[in-house]
Amino acid sequence: MSTREIFDSRIESGLLLLPTLLVSIVFLYYPTALAVRTSFFDSSFGQADEFVGLKNYLTLLTDSGYHSSLLLSVLFAAVVVIGVIAVSLYLTFLIHEVDTGQGLYLISVIWPYALPPAVGALVFLFIAHPTLGVLTGPIEALGVDVDWFNNGPQAFVVVALAAIWKQIGYNVIFMIAAMNNIPDTLTETAALDGVSGVRRLVSVYVPIMTPTLFFLVIINTIYAFFGTFAFVDLLTSGGPSNATNILIFDLYREGFSFFNFGVASTKSVVLFLVVGVLMLVQFRVTDKYSYYGG
Amino acid sequence: MVQLLQYAKRQANALRSDQTTETTHDARPGTHLQLWFLVLLVVFPIVVAVIVSTKETGVVTSLGDLLPGSYAVENYREALVDYRFGRFMWNSLAMSLVIVVGKLIVSVFAAMAIVYYRIPYKDLVFLFILFTLLLPVPVRFIPLFQLMNDLGWSNTILAITVPYIASATTVFILRQHFLSIPTSIVETAKIDGVGPLRFMLFVLLPMSKGVLVGVSIIMFVYAWNQYLWPLIVIDSEANQVAQVGLQLLQGDVQGGQLSWSLVMAGSTLTLLPPLLLMIVFRKPLLETFSIQQK
Numbered sequence: 001m002s003t004r005e006i007f008d009s010r011i012e013s014g015l016l017l018l019p020t021l022l023v024s025i026v027f028l029y030y031p032t033a034l035a036v037r038t039s040f041f042d043s044s045f046g047q048a049d050e051f052v053g054l055k056n057y058l059t060l061l062t063d064s065g066y067h068s069s070l071l072l073s074v075l076f077a078a079v080v081v082i083g084v085i086a087v088s089l090y091l092t093f094l095i096h097e098v099d100t101g102q103g104l105y106l107i108s109v110i111w112p113y114a115l116p117p118a119v120g121a122l123v124f125l126f127i128a129h130p131t132l133g134v135l136t137g138p139i140e141a142l143g144v145d146v147d148w149f150n151n152g153p154q155a156f157v158v159v160a161l162a163a164i165w166k167q168i169g170y171n172v173i174f175m176i177a178a179m180n181n182i183p184d185t186l187t188e189t190a191a192l193d194g195v196s197g198v199r200r201l202v203s204v205y206v207p208i209m210t211p212t213l214f215f216l217v218i219i220n221t222i223y224a225f226f227g228t229f230a231f232v233d234l235l236t237s238g239g240p241s242n243a244t245n246i247l248i249f250d251l252y253r254e255g256f257s258f259f260n261f262g263v264a265s266t267k268s269v270v271l272f273l274v275v276g277v278l279m280l281v282q283f284r285v286t287d288k289y290s291y292y293g294g
Numbered sequence: 295m296v297q298l299l300q301y302a303k304r305q306a307n308a309l310r311s312d313q314t315t316e317t318t319h320d321a322r323p324g325t326h327l328q329l330w331f332l333v334l335l336v337v338f339p340i341v342v343a344v345i346v347s348t349k350e351t352g353v354v355t356s357l358g359d360l361l362p363g364s365y366a367v368e369n370y371r372e373a374l375v376d377y378r379f380g381r382f383m384w385n386s387l388a389m390s391l392v393i394v395v396g397k398l399i400v401s402v403f404a405a406m407a408i409v410y411y412r413i414p415y416k417d418l419v420f421l422f423i424l425f426t427l428l429l430p431v432p433v434r435f436i437p438l439f440q441l442m443n444d445l446g447w448s449n450t451i452l453a454i455t456v457p458y459i460a461s462a463t464t465v466f467i468l469r470q471h472f473l474s475i476p477t478s479i480v481e482t483a484k485i486d487g488v489g490p491l492r493f494m495l496f497v498l499l500p501m502s503k504g505v506l507v508g509v510s511i512i513m514f515v516y517a518w519n520q521y522l523w524p525l526i527v528i529d530s531e532a533n534q535v536a537q538v539g540l541q542l543l544q545g546d547v548q549g550g551q552l553s554w555s556l557v558m559a560g561s562t563l564t565l566l567p568p569l570l571l572m573i574v575f576r577k578p579l580l581e582t583f584s585i586q587q588k
Contacts, residue, residue, distance in 0.1 A: 003477045006484040006493075008412040016407035019400040020423060023460035027438065028426045034437035087332075094329045101326075107576060108333045114568035115340075116519040118537040119561045122544060123339045126346070126554055134342055134354050168336060177584050226432050230521040230537070234544050248432050248522075255436045256526060264436050272433045279428055 032272065038265035045259050056266040065242070066250070066267075073246040076160060077224035083164040084220050085213065088171035093201045095172075096179045106176065113169030117230035124162040125235055148236075152243025155236045159244050162235065163228045171216055178212035179205060218282040225274060247271060340565070343558045352547075352554020365555065373559040378531065382539035383563060386518055389454050389535060390567075393517040394510050396459040401509075405468035406494055410480070420469070426462045431523050442527055453527045454535070458517065463586065464509050470585045471505045472498065508582025511575050515568045536564040 007013070039056055041049040060066050095105045112120075127134050128148070136146045148154035182205060190196075190204045206213065229248050232238060238245035238253065245253075251271065255264035342360065346352050347370070349363030374380040407413065408420055431438070438457060439448075447453040475498075483497050499506070521537040528534050531542075543560050546552035572579060 004409055004473070004480050005412040006480055007410055007490050009490075010413075012490055013407040013411035013413050016403040016411070017413075017419065020404040020460045020465065021419075023400070023456065024423060024426050027441075027457035028429045028434065028460065031434035031437040031441055032429050034440075035434055038437065091329075091332055094325050094332070097325050098329065105329055105333060107573060109336050110576075111569060111572065112336065114515050114565075114572040116521070116537055116540075116564055116568065118519075118521050118540045119343075119565045120339075122540055122557055122561050123343045125544070126352070126558065127339055127342050132353060132554065134357060134360065138357070165336070165339070173580060173583050177580070222430075226430055229432070233521075233525075234541060251432065252522070252526075255439075261436055261440075268433050268436060272428065275430065275433065276428050 035265045035268045035272075038261055039269045041262050041265075043261040043265070045261075049262075052262070056263050059263060060266055060270065068242065069245050069247055069250045072156075072242075072244075073225060073248075076156070076163075076228075076244075076246050077221050079160045080163050080167070080224040080228070081217055081220045083160065084167045084171055085216060087164065088168050088175055088216075089201070089206070089213075091168065092172050092175040092179055093198075093205070095176060106172070110169040110172050112166050113173060115166050115169070117166055117227065118234060120162050120166045121231045121234035124158060124165075124231075128158055150240050152240050155240055155243050159228070159231050159235050162231050163224065166231075167220060167223055171220070174212055174216055175209070178209045182208055214285055215282065218278050221278055222275060225271070247274075340562075343561050343565075346555050347559040347562050349555045350553075352556075352558065354554075363555075369555050369559040370563070373556055373563060377539075377543065377556065377560065379536065379539055379560050379563050381532065382534055382536040383567075385451075385533060386536040386564075387567070388451060389520075389524075390514050390517040392451065392455040393458045394513045396455065397461045397464050397513050398506065398510060400459055401461050401464035401468055402494070402499070402506075404465045405472055406490075406498065408465070408469055409472040410490075410493070420465075423460075423465050424462050426460065435523060435526060439526055449528055449530055449533055451533070454520070454524050457523075458520075461513070464513065467505065467509055467582060467585050468502070471502055475501055504578045505582055505585065507575055508578040508580075508585075511571055511579045512582065512586075514571055518568045536560075540564060 038049070040051060040053060042052045042055070043049045091109050095102055095109070098105065126132070128136065128146070130136060130146050130149055133146070139146055146154070148158050186204060186208075187200070190200050195204060225246070226248055228246070229252065232244050232246060232249045233252075236244040238249045247267070248271070251264055251267045254260050254267055258264075342354070345360055345362050346354055348366035349369075350365045354360060374383075404423065408416060413419060442448045442453045445452075447456075479497065479501075483493050488497065519537065520535070521541075524535045525538050525541065528538065534542075540557075540560055543552060543557045547554060547557045
């Protein structure tokens with residue numbers, strides 16, 4: 001690496017780094033520090049901040065509404081992550097298996113990468129609408145009463161399905177790259193041993209793809225916690241009866257409907273810890289598995 | 295964290311020696327059938343949206359109603375003009391272009407300093423930039439909102455662009471790519487006495503065309519699809535972006551003042567720019583993703 005270091009002017013390197021560092025400090029580090037600070041204050045519009053120590057944290061510790069929101073987010077993330085990985089993995093496997101039309105199949109399943117969550121939410125709102133939806137008739141014919149504006153578990157399923165749909169594209173992009181890297185000899189050996197179809201996917205491909213899959217589990221978890229705000233906001237607004245009130249939506253309401261900046265900042269700090277732990281786990285584990293190559 | 299750096303180096307080496315293998319084996323006919331079915335599921339919601347956007351009203355209660363109507367021109371005109379999607383899309387485009395160009399310039403600078411300059415505490419500087427991955431908008435939007443008020447930026451394009459300009463992801467991808475440029479080329483440049491500016495313009499950038507296009511698409515899709523932050527910080531309709539414009543439509547249609555065909559026209563419009571860019575530039579996009587995976 002040192003052979004690449006062909007310049008050594010401190011002033012030049014400082015100037016080159018300045019914009020990134022400046023924006024990082026002013027708009028990323030400083031607000032985060034402020035959030036940490038505000039989490040120890042009672043803060044709202046039109047009043048002076050009042051230091052309250054750990055009161056906001058104790059409030060969250062005893063707030064059963066927040067606890068259910070936390071549990072709900074974990075459950076939501078689990079459903080989204082498992083759903084996305086399962087669907088994407090199978091899709092990738094099928095695309096990997098065919099010889100003709102691979103390119104076309106690929107683009108027709110990875111396009112949701114570009115899908116704006118707000119668009120995905122509105123389209124789902126329309127096709128699954130309890131009275132107008134195209135899918136409502138066929139689903140009700142199966143004996144399910146579609147009523148997710150009032151039925152919590154159904155609302156959860158609708159939001160989760162929309163969130164899964166949007167994330168398929170991103171996952172297939174990474175999975176197809178990993179699967180194409182698996183040596184042909186392995187596939188041939190598996191075929192000779194009579195391992196075919198889905199069994200080859202599960203017992204030969206998946207173990208080799210572990211590093212990629214693990215990377216995707218973490219990315220998808222972060223997505224489920226943070227990237228699904230638009231789905232909740234446009235489909236259910238957290239309802240009915242908080243059935244879809246995941247942490248990010250709860251935080252938004254605390255800040256911009258109730259204007260409790262102190263408690264909201266405390267909730268931001270909790271979310272920061274969530275991302276931090278997830279990222280840390282990712283770094284540790286991908287490092288451990290890295291000898292599989294990539 | 296140092297492990298991460300070592301790991302990133304190893305991965306860069308692995309990428310360079312990477313050989314994609316072609317798979318050739320006979321697919322069972324059922325594979326295509328399954329693929330067709332799954333592709334249909336992934337594409338179905340958007341096909342419905344596009345079809346409905348051409349109809350007079352948005353009433354589609356059965357699959358049989360899914361035939362294109364003749365109101366396309368009228369609906370799109372109404373969405374663009376009467377419901378101001380022309381304006382919203384323009385704002386979204388301005389925001390996305392400023393973010394893409396800004397991030398590109400600033401990140402090329404930073405990555406160049408990190409790879410080609412002798413800097414004290416280089417790993418720490420790089421970590422300082424990477425650590426911002428832990429600080430997504432949800433963690434800091436409350437203090438950021440207050441900061442925007444203090445700066446007088448609320449409701450302006452500055453608020454929805456400047457905080458995004460520093461990009462750990464982009465710096466990371468560019469750094470990985472720069473590390474894969476053969477040292478012989480770098481050394482030749484040094485022997486020829488090429489200055490930093492000429493090195494960047496005539497060596498680095500020409501050798502990075504694919505990656506620059508790839509990260510531009512990633513950043514454009516990311517910027518265009520932002521929802522939460524513009525929702526918070528932009529409150530005049532004239533400055534609003536398309537994603538939040540959709541939220542305004544959602545309010546009207548739920549209130550019964552608007553037909554679903556118009557909402558689907560707005561959704562289709564909002565989907566088109568990122569989708570088209572992704573389809574056109576899918577090759578550099580996919581190649582860039584293979585660098586991003588750590």
